[in-house]
Amino acid sequence: MSPSIYNGLSQLNTSVHNELSQMNASVSNGQLQRFLHASNLERTASLISLVRPKTFRSEATQQREPPLVQGSVWKFLRHGTHILDTLAAENMHKVPHGIFTVAVLGWHIYVVNSPEMTQVIQSRSKYTGLGWISVLVMASMGGQPKKATQLLFKGVDRGDVGNGLGFVHDYHKVELRAMSLGNSLDAMQEDFVAAWDPFIESLMASVRSGHGKVDLWEWLRMSITVSVSRGVWGPKSPYCNNPILWEQFWTFNRSYNFLKYNFPRIFARRGAEAREKVVDAFVEYDENGGYETASRLAQDRAKVLEKTGLDRRELARMAMPQSVGQFDNSATVTFAVLSFILHDPELLKRIRSELKECVTEYDDQGQMSVDTLRIGRDCPLLLSTFHEVLRWIAVGVTIRRIEHDYPLTIKEDNTEYFLRKGNFIWGSGVAIHTSSSFYEDADQFKPDRFLGVRYPETQMPDIFRAFGGGGNICLGRHFARTIVPGAVGTLLMAFDFEPFNGKPLCVPNRKDLMLGHATPNPFGNTIATVKVRDA
Numbered sequence: 001m002s003p004s005i006y007n008g009l010s011q012l013n014t015s016v017h018n019e020l021s022q023m024n025a026s027v028s029n030g031q032l033q034r035f036l037h038a039s040n041l042e043r044t045a046s047l048i049s050l051v052r053p054k055t056f057r058s059e060a061t062q063q064r065e066p067p068l069v070q071g072s073v074w075k076f077l078r079h080g081t082h083i084l085d086t087l088a089a090e091n092m093h094k095v096p097h098g099i100f101t102v103a104v105l106g107w108h109i110y111v112v113n114s115p116e117m118t119q120v121i122q123s124r125s126k127y128t129g130l131g132w133i134s135v136l137v138m139a140s141m142g143g144q145p146k147k148a149t150q151l152l153f154k155g156v157d158r159g160d161v162g163n164g165l166g167f168v169h170d171y172h173k174v175e176l177r178a179m180s181l182g183n184s185l186d187a188m189q190e191d192f193v194a195a196w197d198p199f200i201e202s203l204m205a206s207v208r209s210g211h212g213k214v215d216l217w218e219w220l221r222m223s224i225t226v227s228v229s230r231g232v233w234g235p236k237s238p239y240c241n242n243p244i245l246w247e248q249f250w251t252f253n254r255s256y257n258f259l260k261y262n263f264p265r266i267f268a269r270r271g272a273e274a275r276e277k278v279v280d281a282f283v284e285y286d287e288n289g290g291y292e293t294a295s296r297l298a299q300d301r302a303k304v305l306e307k308t309g310l311d312r313r314e315l316a317r318m319a320m321p322q323s324v325g326q327f328d329n330s331a332t333v334t335f336a337v338l339s340f341i342l343h344d345p346e347l348l349k350r351i352r353s354e355l356k357e358c359v360t361e362y363d364d365q366g367q368m369s370v371d372t373l374r375i376g377r378d379c380p381l382l383l384s385t386f387h388e389v390l391r392w393i394a395v396g397v398t399i400r401r402i403e404h405d406y407p408l409t410i411k412e413d414n415t416e417y418f419l420r421k422g423n424f425i426w427g428s429g430v431a432i433h434t435s436s437s438f439y440e441d442a443d444q445f446k447p448d449r450f451l452g453v454r455y456p457e458t459q460m461p462d463i464f465r466a467f468g469g470g471g472n473i474c475l476g477r478h479f480a481r482t483i484v485p486g487a488v489g490t491l492l493m494a495f496d497f498e499p500f501n502g503k504p505l506c507v508p509n510r511k512d513l514m515l516g517h518a519t520p521n522p523f524g525n526t527i528a529t530v531k532v533r534d535a
């Protein structure tokens with residue numbers, strides 16, 4: 001299943017203006033059709049339905065939905081789905097059972113803001129699912145034509161994990177197998193390092209030859225994209241063999257953020273052109289037998305997709321949603337962890353000493369080498385910092401669609417709520433991550449916070465929501481937990497970083513989240529003066 005479901009509702013918004021127009025006819029939900037065809041004015045008018053009386057009942061069933069919480073239309077227009085997190089945080093102890101309703105465009109979104117209720121909704125795969133949303137996002141990101149979209153949607157209405165229908169079920173199964181701890185994950189990580197180490201060496205050479213001013217965000221977008229792609233698609237990865245393809249991917253990726261800019265059509269057109277270049281490259285990769293040397297993940301995904309009846313170009317289009325989850329989050333979080341550490345000289349010192357002690361070796365000539373793959377495993381402070389950065393910046397939303405009318409009984413007091421089929425759930429990780437009820441000094445960045453907790457998403461699944469949870473928990477989390485600390489650790493051992501022209505690096509802010517992503521790209525200064533460290 002696509003990693004790009006992170007922000008499904010945002011994605012629905014995004015898709016109104018760009019790629020989704022091609023697939024309108026193939027998505028059966030009438031509300032979605034109305035949303036897609038509505039003008040801005042109509043959408044604005046619909047949003048006014050946010051302001052409604054405090055309680056209401058479903059007209060169709062006369063059964064009671066969770067209590068309605070009023071929202072500000074203008075804030076919604078300005079901040080998009082971020083307003084759902086704000087409402088979730090504001091109402092943390094005000095709604096009785098950790099769930100309330102926000103009405104938008106005729107949909108009712110059920111916002112969940114308690115750890116207990118989050119666990120409940122993510123575990124009821126009979127009623128709540130991600131499959132339909134995932135297929136919608138995958139098809140739109142890939143720019144799939146109508147026929148291919150219909151093929152992908154076949155059997156998917158109830159096609160989430162556990163229901164066994166639609167291709168997403170098999171897709172999820174093979175992704176889970178390939179990315180769980182074990183041999184195929186190890187091989188992906190080793191392939192990542194095979195591409196990453198030469199990037200570090202070439203940056204050293206470039207800095208030594210006088211190019212010390214480095215845009216770290218640009219450099220990371222290139223090096224992480226190429227290295228992760230090598231881990232997934234192997235040595236013949238199109239991103240490894242075409243030096244500018246990574247830029248095409250990021251041009252496409254940026255175009256999803258049209259609401260942030262005033263000229264959506266211009267951005268969307270450039271993004272659409274860039275996407276076709278990436279798709280061309282993946283068609284060529286397939287024709288030249290690229291999958292033969294790819295990871296098990298890429299090979300098994302391709303086998304499942306072939307059964308859907310997509311043609312070669314349509315199959316190549318699936319590389320787009322795969323790329324977004326793999327590249328965007330990895331690059332963003334690497335930049336964020338690096339930046340948070342560089343802002344805290346004491347933390348930097350402690351992490352360097354941990355790296356030196358645990359994963360660094362020197363040969364007879366005094367040449368230093370760092371074992372990239374051991375960093376995430378053997379450097380607890382760096383790992384804890386990684387998790388604290390995620391608590392700090394990740395959206396951690398658990399988005400689900402109600403697949404069947406869902407009678408939700410609250411055990412403690414037998415309250416009965418009714419969640420209507422076709423509506424969406426927004427489980428707010430942000431509300432939980434920022435609440436002092438669940439995290440001591442929640443408003444402070446504490447790099448030691450997760451010391452001794454190697455897998456917070458399963459050791460404290462109710463309150464660590466950065467990777468989502470339940471049957472659809474992020475499948476790339478073990479990969480990310482190895483390669484992000486690995487990348488940051490090798491950079492910190494190889495280089496010193498100083499503010500360029502006195503300006504420190506920016507730190508990503510979760511309020512800058514781009515639509516359709518799990519973590520925010522940095523906005524602000526990303527340039528540093530880089531020096532090679534003495535061994």
Ligand code: HEM
Pocket residue numbers: 001002003004005006130134172175325326327329330333390394396397398399465466467468469470471472473474475476477479480518519
């Ligand atoms: C630190 C970086 C990352 C973060 C914060 C992150 C976060 C997330 C979140 C929040 C979800 C949705 C979970 C839910 O709905 O319950 C998700 C799903 C997913 N992620 Fe990640 N992710 C990251 C990196 C990656 C990477 C590098 C990959 C692939 C190599 C990946 C692959 C996936 C997949 C395949 C899913 C879909 C799971 C499903 O459909 O059941 N993720 N991720």
